[in-house]
Amino acid sequence: MKSSSHSSSAPIEDILHGTDPFVMIRRGAEEEVQVLSGTQRLCHSLADMQRNVGAPGLDGAVETVCAIPFSQVRERGFEAHSENESIRCIDIARQTRVNLQELLASVPSEDITLKNGIQFDKTPEEYAEVIQQVLDEEIGQGEGANFVIANTGRGQIVEMNRAKALSIYRSLLQAEHGSYMTFIFFDGQKYLIGASPERHLSVQQGKVMMNPISGTLRKKLGQNVTREELLAFLCDDKEILELFMVLDEELKMMSQMCERGGTVIGPLLKNMSRLIHTEYLLRGHSDLPVIDLLRTSMYAPTVTGSPMKNACRILKKYELGSRGYYASALALLGRDADVRESLDSAIPIRTAEIDADGTISVRAGATLVRDSDPESEVKETQAKLSALMGSILHPTQEMAVPLDTDLLSDEEVLQVLRERNIDLSRYFLEDQEGVNNTLEAVQGKAITVIDNEDDFCHTLKHMMTSMGAIVRVVSLDTYDCASDDADLVVVGPGPGDPNNKQNPKMQKLSRVVRELRASGKKFLAVCLGHQILSRELGMEVVRQETPTQGVRKQIDLFGEQQLVGFYNTFSARHQEVPGVEVAYDRESQCVHALRGDQFASFQFHPESVLTKNGFQILGETLTRLLS
Structure with missing residues (x-):
């Protein structure tokens, strides 16, 4: 040349x-x-x-x-x-x-x-x-x-x-x-x-x-x-x-x-x-x-x-x-x-x-x-x-x-x-190379992330890996609850209407969530996963009049004020469920998060750059579930 x-x-x-x-x-x-x-x-x-x-x-x-x-x-x-x-x-x-x-x-x-x-x-x-x-x-x-x-x-x-x-x-x-x-x-x-x-x-x-x-x-x-x-x-x-x-x-x-x-x-x-x-x-x-x-x-x-x-x-x-x-x-x-x-x-x-x-x-x-x-x-x-x-x-x-x-x-x-950056995720704005983010409760634990056609699953994997977890991403099509020996499963976000019971994707997601609950396995559900879990718990999931796709909101997250990022068109409406704590908006009744002894879920995305303390929220949730 x-x-x-x-x-x-x-x-x-x-x-x-x-x-x-x-x-x-x-x-x-x-x-x-x-x-x-x-x-x-x-x-x-x-x-x-x-x-x-x-x-x-x-x-x-x-x-x-x-x-x-x-x-x-x-x-x-x-x-x-x-x-x-x-x-x-x-x-x-x-x-x-x-x-x-x-x-x-x-x-x-x-x-x-x-x-x-x-x-x-x-x-x-x-x-x-x-x-x-x-x-x-x-x-x-x-x-x-x-x-x-x-x-x-x-x-x-x-x-x-x-x-x-x-x-x-x-x-x-x-x-x-x-x-x-x-x-x-x-x-x-x-x-x-x-x-x-x-x-x-x-x-x-x-x-x-x-x-x-x-x-x-x-x-x-x-x-x-x-x-x-x-x-x-x-x-x-x-x-x-x-x-x-x-x-x-x-x-x-x-x-x-x-x-x-x-x-x-x-x-x-x-x-x-x-x-x-x-x-x-x-x-x-x-x-x-x-x-x-x-x-x-x-x-x-x-x-x-x-x-x-x-x-x-x-x-x-x-x-x-x-x-x-x-x-x-x-x-x-x-x-x-x-x-x-x-x-x-x-x-x-x-x-x-x-x-x-x-x-x-x-x-x-x-x-x-x-x-x-x-x-x-x-x-x-x-x-x-x-x-x-x-x-x-x-x-x-x-x-x-x-x-x-x-x-x-x-x-x-x-x-x-x-x-513009003041309220963005510190995890992404600060160089993480060489930083020790290991959490004792998470270190060495096996986590499976179910990919529901949204690459946010890989952002979740990246964050949890930096906490010390051993993480694998599996497509919904190939996921099998019975053969999964992970310590925790993440039912990931994805597009679609959670109320469309004729959709094979929603049918399998509902089945996976039911199997996880029945197995006693710990799990975290995010966005679409959260909506499917809410339905399985008996809550109504409705189409919002105005989609909150790419929207930041200040919410009450179990008593703490948090600025978080939403990417959703559908949301669950508040309903009391025995043994489940519900974080929700008092005016709209939209459910932001759920937590029970076996699971936690977020309608918002802790892995989004729009969620200011997303890494901390995710880390504390995993620590509670895995401790």
Whole structure:
């Protein structure tokens, strides 16, 4: 592999007039663009992507660049539309870095003509109707906390060629500011050209990083954001909780990838040309192979929803066809001089997918939560696509650099950001690596967590493992109470209507809870598990008028005031049960928690970042049950 640094336009000329597959990447605000070229290879599984296993590499060098289709999420057992897309790999033979200004000067500005413009699968009115349907029939029926339903636009670029592709990329470099990666990928058959604001996953020398982004402030055309507008955005409860929800979802992934723990950094502001986002940085360590980490991270909740498995099912239900390479990962694989694997990847959003014949598709979606406004979400989706479409249709000749950057260091703005974390879980905000969280009553005890299709089960496992327990996660489908010799069982959270007695999942959950009670085995039930237990104890479980999906509340938890996080659409109504203590809201009669000699249960999530003292609550509950 050849690696060098150039200040001339020769590499650009080679790509402009050559035939080899190539990739160009600008990271953040760097003044250089990485230029790579090589040979195409198609793969059908993540395991087939790597090459040169065990060979020492060059620091910073890339061995393979892979465009992964969204349908690859089926490797995790999740549903997705597919048009038989392959993983498109370019094995890198040559790489260099070119000065940004010299690249802009070397790439000609081409006229881009779209035959009949861009036609979207759904009109704004139809898209708004779908959003309302998801709010009513999915979030409103307990199927999840948030979903990202994309709308797809399609068109045809007249006389497509490399020069036009590079011209679009040139314009995107000029029009967009603040992206994690601004890239063009071409494997000889398909172009991906985009400015992604969001890191998917990075792994370097065992350090794992993810960047959940959510919350969007749209800038008015041709204007900068005022201090008052930014502060109002940062204090908007919907925007705050939207970010917390995706933070919770990515912590579920980090809990599976980083057994030694990690930390949460932020919130931070990402200032782009037409939008301002809020984000967190998640950082931990792992000894797992990068391909295993990549598979676990498929795909970001910011472009799918939560819980993840059900979110993919909902996307397949409401989206009309395959997502192609949208909202997946553009992955750069390499190896350092110590033969340790490295990975950097961006989420292909705000990205045009263009076939060699000029067929183009663009996609965008907004994060839908319980109080989303369809009209506002449609506008947000349109804003996300405006920079990309502008680069195709109305290329600029000037670099776009936001003039409102001073606001990012304004002391009041920074204070408002810091205050967001005051009531979040200390367990996640403080670095846990090397911290001894062992509890005497829990240490060495075997705990089984039943996975009811919500990866919060892995966050629970992570927390209980740090307390000293030996924890295994078992799917509900395969769980057998009679053969389980664990000291304690956790009936985990999950989506769905606990009152649907025709649902095989609810039938088995009810049977498991009855078997646990009859066996005398100690158990803890969380969220859906709590609702099933409440039903088995004779309580009425009802659909709430307003779902509490991603909501923080101050509650009375058996005489103690606690700030906790809820992700539920259904809740039990208070009823006295002999031998059972009930923590409930006196006004609404909603049951928050139960405890008896054999069991405990929570409607809220002690494992959520929204529960301030969640680690302590969980630890004290396990200690009581296991002592």
